[in-house]
Amino acid sequence: MMISSLIIEINKVGESMNGMVSVKEGKRNLISHNVVDFLNPDYVYIPILEDFSIEIETNSQVFKEEVMLRKGSKLVYAPISGTVIGATESMRVNDREVRCVVIANDFREKVNHKKSAMKYINEYVKEDFIELIKKYNAYEGDIPEDIKVLVVNGIDPDPFEKTASFIIDNHSSQILETIDAISSILKLDTTILAINNNDSENVINLTNNIGTYPNITLRLVPDIYPIGFKEVLVKSILTKKQEKGGYLYLSAQDIYTIYNVLKRNKPMTERLVTVGGNAIDKSFVVNVKIGTSLSDIIKNCCNIVNDDYYVIVNGLIAGKTLSTLNNVITTETRSIFLNTKDTQKEKKCINCGLCNSKCPVGLNPKYLKDHKRADRSKCIHCGLCTYICPSKINFKPYLGGNDE
Amino acid sequence: MNNNVYIRSERSIMTISLARILFIMPLVIYGFYKNGIYLYQNDYVSLINMFRPLYFIFGGAIIGALVNIIYERLIKKNDDSLLTIIFSSFHVEYGIILGAVMSINANIAIFLGVLFVVLFASKFTNNRINTMAFCFILIYIIESTISSFVYANPYESANSFSLSFMDYMIGRGPGGIASTHVILLFVAIIGLELTNSNKTSIAISAIAIFTLAVGIESIITNSNFLDNYFINNYPFIFTFIATDSVTSCYTIRGKVVFGLAIGLLSFGLSLWNAILAPYIAILVVSLFNNLIDRKANILNK
Known part of the structure; x- marks a missing residue:
C-alpha cells in the first residue's frame, strides 16, 4: 500500500481544462x-477489407483462430469454428456496405493447434513484440524508436459506455501485467494508466494491485466528458x-488484446460491448464474437420497450447512427x-458562448x-457543443466528419 | 439521420433565466425592505405603496411573460407548454432586471407600458440591440420629460447622508429599486459564474476598468471615490445588463474586450450624464458585438 499510494495521482489539470462537462449520473442508465x-451466434460475418485475399474456400471447414483473410503480413482470423458458406453483400460495417465471408457456427470452438502459454510476457524482445502485435492485429499504428511514454486509456469515451471499465474490472491483473511488460520491453520512462476517479471498483482494485508494478502510474481523472477521447486525455495528463x-x-481493449497475443x-x-439506451429495459455489457450481426445481439439479448428507436454505435453523444441492423x-x-x-425544438442562438x-x-x-x-480539421467530433447548447442547436451537420 | 441527437444536457434558456432570477432575488428582497418596508415603518409611504418595489419587479416579470405568450401562442402558433413558452426567451428576466434598476419614483404605468412595447418590438428586431438598455433609456427620457428622474426614495430625499464604504456595501446608497446592495451583487456574480449562467468576464472586465477610471478621476479631481463609483449602481448594470446573452460577445477574448469597452465608455459618458451613461455605453458597444468577437480573436491568433 505504501508504494501504490506514491504512484497514484489525482489529475487536477483535467478539471480546469478548457471545456468538458459532467454528464449527470441520473441521465445514465x-x-x-x-x-x-x-x-454462440448462428453465423458470423468477416468483412473482406480492401486488398485482402480470402484464404478459405467456400463449403470448407474453418477452425477458430484460423487465418481467413490475408494482405501481406496482415491477417484476419476466424472467431468461431464452422463451415464457410460463401460471401454476402448484404452486411455492413459502420453502415458501409462491405462484402463479408459468412461462417456457419458448428458451436464446437475447435482450434487446429494447441498453443502453449508464455510464462513471463515481459521476456519478449522489442522486435518480436512488434512483430507479434502486428501479426495478430493487436495494434495498427507504428511504434517509433524513441518513445518514452505509454498512455493507457482506461476511460470509456462516452459517459454511457462501461466497456473499458468492465475490461479493467474483469482482467485487472492481466492489464497491469501487460502494461508492465510493454513498459519493460520498450524501455519506457513513463507509463500511465488513466481511469475515472469515480470508477470506484477499479480504483480500489487497481490501488490494491498496482504496488507490484512500481513503474506504472495510476492516474485518476475527473469524470467529465470528453476526457475519454485520446486527444483530450493526452492533453490533460501529459506535459x-x-x-x-x-x-x-x-x-484498455488494446492492452487486453496484446496480453492474449503475448501470452x-x-x-x-x-x-466486450456496452448495450444501452432508453429503448431497452436495462443496459448491460455483452461479450460477443467479432463478426456477430447487431440484429442477432438485439434479438437475443435485448428487451425492447420502445419500438421507435435508432441504433447508434460507439457512443450516445458522439456515436454514429446506423440505417440498418x-x-x-x-x-x-x-x-x-x-x-x-x-x-426538443431548435431555437435561435442566444450567443451564450458555451459551445466555444x-x-x-x-x-x-x-x-x-x-x-x-x-477550418474544422481540429474537431474531434465529441458532440459536446450539441450536447451542451441551451438553444438545442445541432452542430453536427456543420462540423463534418460524421457522414464519412 | 446520422446527425440525429439522442441526448442533451438539461441546460436551456429557462434554466439560465431561472438561475439569473434566483440570484437577483436576494437583491429584490433587500430592495423591498429599503424602498418599501422601511419607508412604511417610518411613515413615508402608505401600506399599498409599501409594495411599490414589488409592483415594478413582478410587473416587469409579468410583462415579459405576457409578451412571450402573445408572441409564441398568437403569432408563432407554438403549442408548447405554458412554462416553456414563458421562458422561450429572456424577456421575463429582462422585466425583472429593469424593475430592479428603475427608480422607485418612476411612473409605474409608463414603466409597464414602455416595457411591453419595447419587449414586444424586440421580438422582431432579431436581437440587434440590448433590449434592457434601450428600454431604460426610453423610460428615462419619457420620465425626465414629464417630471424628473431621481433615484433617491422619499426617506433619502428628506434627509442628507454621508455614506461610508460599508453603507454602500450593504446597499444603503441611493439607486435602483433592487440594485444597490454590493455584497449581494458579488454573491450573485459568484453564484452565476459557478452555475455558468452569466458572462462573468464581461462584468468583471467592465467593473475593473470602470473602477480604475473612477479611481484616477477621483485622484485628479480630488472628489469622493465612493460617491462617484457607487451612486448609480454601475456594478449591477455591468453584471446583469451588459451581460445580456443575446447581444453581448460570446468568445473568451471577445467578452473581455466587450467588457472593457463598456466600462471605459460608461466612464466617459458618465461625465455628461451619470444615470444614462452605462445604458448608452451598453447599447452602443452591443451593436458591435460580432465585430468585437471577430477582431479580438483575429488579433490574438
Missing part, C-alpha cells in the same frame, strides 16, 4: 453488474514536453445504443456553423 455472454517527445497510446498467440476473436461487430465496436431521438468555451480543442462551433469554409 444503470448497467447490469454482470457481463452477459453471447458467444507538453512529453506530448512533443512522442508517446504510445493504447486503450497465448491468441488473436482477438471476441470483445445488418451491421456487424468489429474490433472497433465499443457500444451499441438503442435510443429514441431527442425531439466548452469545446475541448478550442474551436468555435457557432462560427463554424455560420462559415462553411472555416
Whole structure:
C-alpha cells in the first residue's frame, strides 16, 4: 500500500481544462453488474477489407483462430469454428456496405493447434513484440524508436459506455501485467494508466494491485466528458514536453488484446460491448464474437420497450447512427445504443458562448456553423457543443466528419 | 439521420433565466425592505405603496411573460407548454432586471407600458440591440420629460447622508429599486459564474476598468471615490445588463474586450450624464458585438 499510494495521482489539470462537462449520473442508465455472454451466434460475418485475399474456400471447414483473410503480413482470423458458406453483400460495417465471408457456427470452438502459454510476457524482445502485435492485429499504428511514454486509456469515451471499465474490472491483473511488460520491453520512462476517479471498483482494485508494478502510474481523472477521447486525455495528463517527445497510446481493449497475443498467440476473436439506451429495459455489457450481426445481439439479448428507436454505435453523444441492423461487430465496436431521438425544438442562438468555451480543442462551433469554409480539421467530433447548447442547436451537420 | 441527437444536457434558456432570477432575488428582497418596508415603518409611504418595489419587479416579470405568450401562442402558433413558452426567451428576466434598476419614483404605468412595447418590438428586431438598455433609456427620457428622474426614495430625499464604504456595501446608497446592495451583487456574480449562467468576464472586465477610471478621476479631481463609483449602481448594470446573452460577445477574448469597452465608455459618458451613461455605453458597444468577437480573436491568433 505504501508504494501504490506514491504512484497514484489525482489529475487536477483535467478539471480546469478548457471545456468538458459532467454528464449527470441520473441521465445514465444503470448497467447490469454482470457481463452477459453471447458467444454462440448462428453465423458470423468477416468483412473482406480492401486488398485482402480470402484464404478459405467456400463449403470448407474453418477452425477458430484460423487465418481467413490475408494482405501481406496482415491477417484476419476466424472467431468461431464452422463451415464457410460463401460471401454476402448484404452486411455492413459502420453502415458501409462491405462484402463479408459468412461462417456457419458448428458451436464446437475447435482450434487446429494447441498453443502453449508464455510464462513471463515481459521476456519478449522489442522486435518480436512488434512483430507479434502486428501479426495478430493487436495494434495498427507504428511504434517509433524513441518513445518514452505509454498512455493507457482506461476511460470509456462516452459517459454511457462501461466497456473499458468492465475490461479493467474483469482482467485487472492481466492489464497491469501487460502494461508492465510493454513498459519493460520498450524501455519506457513513463507509463500511465488513466481511469475515472469515480470508477470506484477499479480504483480500489487497481490501488490494491498496482504496488507490484512500481513503474506504472495510476492516474485518476475527473469524470467529465470528453476526457475519454485520446486527444483530450493526452492533453490533460501529459506535459507538453512529453506530448512533443512522442508517446504510445493504447486503450484498455488494446492492452487486453496484446496480453492474449503475448501470452497465448491468441488473436482477438471476441470483445466486450456496452448495450444501452432508453429503448431497452436495462443496459448491460455483452461479450460477443467479432463478426456477430447487431440484429442477432438485439434479438437475443435485448428487451425492447420502445419500438421507435435508432441504433447508434460507439457512443450516445458522439456515436454514429446506423440505417440498418445488418451491421456487424468489429474490433472497433465499443457500444451499441438503442435510443429514441431527442425531439426538443431548435431555437435561435442566444450567443451564450458555451459551445466555444466548452469545446475541448478550442474551436468555435457557432462560427463554424455560420462559415462553411472555416477550418474544422481540429474537431474531434465529441458532440459536446450539441450536447451542451441551451438553444438545442445541432452542430453536427456543420462540423463534418460524421457522414464519412 | 446520422446527425440525429439522442441526448442533451438539461441546460436551456429557462434554466439560465431561472438561475439569473434566483440570484437577483436576494437583491429584490433587500430592495423591498429599503424602498418599501422601511419607508412604511417610518411613515413615508402608505401600506399599498409599501409594495411599490414589488409592483415594478413582478410587473416587469409579468410583462415579459405576457409578451412571450402573445408572441409564441398568437403569432408563432407554438403549442408548447405554458412554462416553456414563458421562458422561450429572456424577456421575463429582462422585466425583472429593469424593475430592479428603475427608480422607485418612476411612473409605474409608463414603466409597464414602455416595457411591453419595447419587449414586444424586440421580438422582431432579431436581437440587434440590448433590449434592457434601450428600454431604460426610453423610460428615462419619457420620465425626465414629464417630471424628473431621481433615484433617491422619499426617506433619502428628506434627509442628507454621508455614506461610508460599508453603507454602500450593504446597499444603503441611493439607486435602483433592487440594485444597490454590493455584497449581494458579488454573491450573485459568484453564484452565476459557478452555475455558468452569466458572462462573468464581461462584468468583471467592465467593473475593473470602470473602477480604475473612477479611481484616477477621483485622484485628479480630488472628489469622493465612493460617491462617484457607487451612486448609480454601475456594478449591477455591468453584471446583469451588459451581460445580456443575446447581444453581448460570446468568445473568451471577445467578452473581455466587450467588457472593457463598456466600462471605459460608461466612464466617459458618465461625465455628461451619470444615470444614462452605462445604458448608452451598453447599447452602443452591443451593436458591435460580432465585430468585437471577430477582431479580438483575429488579433490574438
